[in-house]
Structure formats: structure tokens, C-alpha cells
Amino acid sequence: MAVSKTKYAYAVGRVRVLETRLLDKGKFDRMLEATSAGEVLKVLAETSYSSYLAELTGAYEFETILRKEMANVLADFEKMSPQPELVALIALSYDLHNLKVLFKNKYLGVENTDILFPAGAIPLHRLKYAVEDENFREFPEVLRRAGEQILDEFVVSRDPQLIDLYLDRALFELRLTSAQKARSGFLEGLFQRQVDLLNLNTFLRVKKMGRSKDFLKQALLPGGLIAGELLLELLDESLEELISRLSTTRYSAVSGEGIREWMDTGTATRLEKLSDDFITAYLQRGRHSPFGLEPLIGYLWAKQVEIKNIRLVMVGKINGLPTEAIRERLRNVYL
Structure with a gap:
């Protein structure tokens, strides 16, 4: 059932305050420049994550604070949302x-x-x-x-x-x-796009494994904007043909750059980053809505991306990856 958008006024006001606490590009630049995972935690001590840090006995336990933060955010949003x-x-x-x-x-x-x-x-x-x-x-x-x-x-x-x-x-x-x-075209559009991006990733993995069209048909998720029949048709074609067929769609940039890296490296790292950035861009369009669900869902995604980026930095520092190698994996921030 649709809910009057004005009922979201209080929740959107809360989101505006919470947005000011999201980690910006400057904070992530400082984390990238840190010489160790322990130094990254010192940067986090200046943020909303500071209250969790006292519970850690070492940098390797960082995942604990990320899970607690997301769990608390979800609990707060379920309480304040009209839906x-x-x-x-x-x-x-x-x-x-x-x-x-x-x-x-x-x-x-x-x-x-x-x-x-x-x-x-x-x-x-x-x-x-x-x-x-x-x-x-x-x-x-x-x-x-x-x-x-x-x-x-x-x-x-x-x-x-x-x-x-x-x-x-x-x-x-x-x-x-x-x-x-709920008659939410915004939410439906979000989930349709997520299905499409997951299906593109699935298509590449199935093609790499040399599996059949029957296998791909079973693996594809229904409900996206890209017809499953198109992907089935292209399974036996070159990846250049897939890029060409998607070049006139909303996924042209994601598929072009992401699939070409897959062709060069055999990994989906770039495609996954571009896919997340694509969803961020979609949600940013509803960020400034004064009423409605859009700013709430956008913030929840922003928090998920923020946590993913912290995890990428921490894992990179723990494993001694070069700064630039970590940086190229980071997702675009929401703000």
C-alpha cells in the first residue's frame, strides 16, 4: 500500500543529520595513506566508529565493528521509517x-x-x-x-x-x-538493476566455465531489465558481441570497461566496482527528495558502500597491498 510521502518528513530530517557523519573522500584518502591497518583504525577513531574501537584487541578484529555498525543502522531505520x-x-x-x-x-x-x-x-x-x-x-x-x-x-x-x-x-x-x-517505482528500479548486474556477472562466470545454455538459464535471476533470452543468445558469441549489444543500454559503461578487464585478467574486480558505482549513481538521483523513501534507501546503500570500502582498505593494509591497488578497488562515495 502506498504511503503519503509527507509521513517521511521526520525520517528524512534524521537522514540529513546522519549523512553528515558518512566518511567522505578525504577520510578515505587519509586511510589509504596510513602505513598500517593500525593507523587506519586511528583515522576511524575520529569518526562515528570510535565508540566501537575500545572493544578491539587488535586490527585483525576490525570486521566486528563493521557488523555492529551496520546492525545498529538497520535497527534505527526500521524504527524511524513509516514503512x-x-x-x-x-x-x-x-x-x-x-x-x-x-x-x-x-x-x-x-x-x-x-x-x-x-x-x-x-x-x-x-x-x-x-x-x-x-x-x-x-x-x-x-x-x-x-x-x-x-x-x-x-x-x-x-x-x-x-x-x-x-x-x-x-x-x-x-x-x-x-x-x-508498495507501488514504489524507485525501489522496483533499484532491484531490477541489481538483478541485471548480478546476471552479467553470472553470465561471465558461466561462459568461463564453458557451461551450457540450460545451466545459464537456471542460474539467471528473473525480473531484470535485460531479457534473459538475450544473454542466452549471446552465450556462444564473443564477449565483444555482448559489449556491442549492451552499448546502447544504461549499462554501456559498466559492461564496456568491466567486461574488457574481465577479458584481459579473467577477474570481475573492475566489473563489481563499476556495478556498485552504477547503483550509487541511481540512488543519488533520489537523495535530495524532501519527502519519501528515496533518501532512506540511499543512506542505507551509502553505509553498505562505506563499510565495504573500510573493509577493502583494512584487508589491503593487512596484506601489504600497494596503495594504488587498494585505491582502484574503492567504490565511489555517496556524497
């Missing part, structure tokens, strides 16, 4: 991440509980119980169906890619359906 169920659509990605980890722990005999996210739209203890007891009845229909498909098919195929496939499909089906019900 918390739409904010929950963003948090849902962390639930799906947790489900992927829990399913793989269960079926592959691994123990990766340290990478579980502490807060999403569904409490972590409920996710653990559902996977352990193989009972998804209390979940939304789309997630219940995905969980049951994994239970039925993984025992036969033993293919961990099925876990990612069914959960990614469930995530975007739920997101797109909810955006349409």
Missing part, C-alpha cells in the same frame, strides 16, 4: 547471507559461524532453528519454498551452488513483489 517493511527488504540480504552460511555448515560439514551477520530482518536464532530442524513454515512463502527446494534437491545433487541460486532467487522475488505492492 519498516520496505527497509527490511534491504536487511533481508543479510538474512539470505546467513541462510547460505547455515545451509553450507549443515551440508558441507564446515563451521563458519564467525561470518554470520548479527542482525537482519529475521532474528538469527530463528534462522538457525529453521535450518537445524528443516522447518521453514514460519517464513514468508517465497523463503519457505526456497528452503524446501534446497532440502529436496541438495541431497541428490550435492551442489552448493544450488543453495546460492535458490536463495538469491527468493531474495529478489520477495524484493520485487514487495516493491510492486
